[in-house]
Amino acid sequence: xxxxxxxxxxxxxxxxxxxxxxxxxxxxxxxxxxxxxxxxxxxxxxxxxxxxxxxxxxxxxxxxxxxxxxxxxxxxxxxxxxxxxxxxxxxxxxxxxxxxxxxxxxxxxxxxxxxxxxxxxxxxxxxxxxxxxxxxxxx
Numbered sequence: 001x002x003x004x005x006x007x008x009x010x011x012x013x014x015x016x017x018x019x020x021x022x023x024x025x026x027x028x029x030x031x032x033x034x035x036x037x038x039x040x041x042x043x044x045x046x047x048x049x050x051x052x053x054x055x056x057x058x059x060x061x062x063x064x065x066x067x068x069x070x071x072x073x074x075x076x077x078x079x080x081x082x083x084x085x086x087x088x089x090x091x092x093x094x095x096x097x098x099x100x101x102x103x104x105x106x107x108x109x110x111x112x113x114x115x116x117x118x119x120x121x122x123x124x125x126x127x128x129x130x131x132x133x134x135x136x137x138x139x
Contacts, residue, residue, distance in 0.1 A: 006046060014042045024132050037135055040077050047074055048103075084131055092127030095120040100128075 017038050025034050081101075085093050091113075098109035099120065110117045 006050070010042055010046050013045075014039050017042060021132075024136065026136055029136065034136075044074055044077050084134055087134065088127050088130060091115065091119070092123045092130065095123040096127045096131075099124055 018035060021038065025031070085096065088096070094113050095106075095109050095115070098104040098112055099106060104112070106117050106120050109115075109120045113120065115123065
């Protein structure tokens with residue numbers, strides 16, 4: 001997939017995420033910070049997908065500065081996310097880490113954690129809800 005197509009997909013995913021998460025927006029907080037947080041994570045998702053599928057085959061040419069900036073932003077986002085995840089109990093943190101970040105299946109995460117698949121799903125849901133609350137309180 002070429003960059004212009006990926007950008008279009010990213011914008012569509014961002015708009016959908018904003019629509020789906022509109023109930024989490026606090027009108028007392030700046031709208032731009034809330035949208036930027038969603039956009040940052042959508043960009044990270046795109047970069048992660050891209051690196052899994054064809055990142056090793058993309059030629060590195062004159063876009064080096066753009067890629068370096070994206071890498072810096074992704075590294076900053078990973079650090080921020082790691083700090084937030086450390087605040088969660090392991091029954092929420094580990095399912096999010098395995099399923100949402102590493103891309104494992106719910107069944108695999110259940111095996112790795114010793115939890116049931118239902119408990120993994122509940123842990124993800126509760127953990128993401130707790131993370132959203134913490135992000136709102138930071139902004």
